[in-house]
Amino acid sequence: MxxxxxxxxxxxxxxxxxxxxxxxxxxxxxxxxxxxxxxxxxxxxxxxxxxxxxxxxxFDPVDMKHDEAVQKCFEYVKQCKKSQVTDLFLSSFTSERLDCRSGFAPFAMMQTMPDHGFATSSAPDFCAICSAASVYTGMDVTDWNVNRYKHGSIWLLKVPYVIQFHLAQHVLLAQQKPTAEDFRIFNAILDTLRTADAKTKPKDLHKYLKKIEGFKATNDQCRVLVEALGIAGILETEEHKGYLTHFTNPGLAPSKSHSSDWAYPVDFWTGADGVNQKALEFWFGAYPEIQL
Ligand SMILES: [Zn+2]
Structure with missing residues (x-):
């Protein structure tokens, strides 16, 4: 605990x-x-x-280089076990420890992130593969920690500098097993997603999900949860895949519209796309309590 x-x-x-x-x-x-x-x-x-x-x-601000950030991502992800990441993710529904939920999306992004050195692109000083700058001076990681505790996932910036910080913090967490109540809430979330009307958009989900008994989430917390499920490939579309099977440069990922700032790929998801069974099995197939 x-x-x-x-x-x-x-x-x-x-x-x-x-x-x-x-x-x-x-x-x-x-x-x-x-x-x-x-x-x-x-x-x-x-x-x-x-x-x-x-x-x-x-934390005091730190300086880091692109290659060091990528290296740290791989170093920390090796220290994470999928079962621990999902245990902590699930346990967050009743423990009210959103930081425990936060490791899921960055861990999911590491499933396909290429191990790479800074790749020059047409945009000066931004990596062609991951969109991170070659050097980050005065990195305010405290800001990213706000996202861990207040929202429960990565926020707008999804480059290796952010991912390595989330994973570094994640490995410090103690193991925590989900309770029957955690499983009930997550099953209810999945049920809501599966039965959503075909036209339902991600921004509509909060009003349905907040009806689930025991699921306490602000609009922002709900949003990053839905985005994390997209990153993990559970909420994806035929054309726009999550990071479980496809790495998409987060800085160049397409948006559904100019006004949309939802994360890729859930930005493109509607109720018609449903829940991706294969991704759900990959992440949660080991839990007999979860209705796949
Ligand atoms: Zn890169």
């Missing part, structure tokens, strides 16, 4: 905003829009940041 996290630290982490911190650290008078951002979202003080660090939730 994973020990409970200090409540004050969790609250402070949830309030942490990377952009506010960057503006607050500028050594010049702020532009009005910068000040407005800070006024709206607040700034984590040095004292609060230290408190977060003491609880292992915040």
């Amino acid at each position: 994973n020990a409970p996290i200090d409540k004050k630290a969790l609250k402070l982490l949830a309030q942490y905003n990377s952009i506010s911190q960057a503006y607050a650290g500028l050594k010049r008078p702020l532009e009005p829009y910068e000040q407005r951002w800070i006024d709206l979202r607040g700034v984590t003080t040095d004292e609060e940041f230290e408190y977060l660090k003491e609880h292992g939730l915040a």
Whole structure:
């Protein structure tokens, strides 16, 4: 079991905003829009940041190179066992430990990520294979930790710098077995996805999924869960596949429309696509409690 996290630290982490911190650290008078951002979202003080660090939730900014990030992704993924990743993912439904859910999508992306060195592309300084920059200076990994604890998965950026951080944190978690209640909730989620009307879009799912008894999720938490199921290939389409079988450069992945910022490939999913049975069996076939 994973020990409970200090409540004050969790609250402070949830309030942490990377952009506010960057503006607050500028050594010049702020532009009005910068000040407005800070006024709206607040700034984590040095004292609060230290408190977060003491609880292992915040980290000083780090510099990293592309090849090192890819290497770390492979190093950490070797330390993860699929059964542990899925155990923790499932146990998150009742443990209210969203960080336990967070390892699933990055682990799924590693199923097909090519082991590669920085590949030059037409976009200067962005890798042709994974869209990561050749060097990341002052990487604010605390921001990614907010996504782990507050949302339960990777957020917009899905490059090796982010993946290696999520996996590094994931391997620190203790094993945790799902309970009967976790299985009931996940089965109900699958049932909702299977029986969704053909025209249902990912953004419609929250209103159905939140009806499941015991499934507490904000719109954002529901969204990243649905996106994670897409990344894992469970919610994919004939043409747009998840990372279980196909690696798609996350920076170049197509979008269904200009206004859509849902992750690939669930962006293209509708109820008509249903649940991909093969991917479901790959990830959860070892659990007799899960209705495949
Ligand atoms: Zn790359």
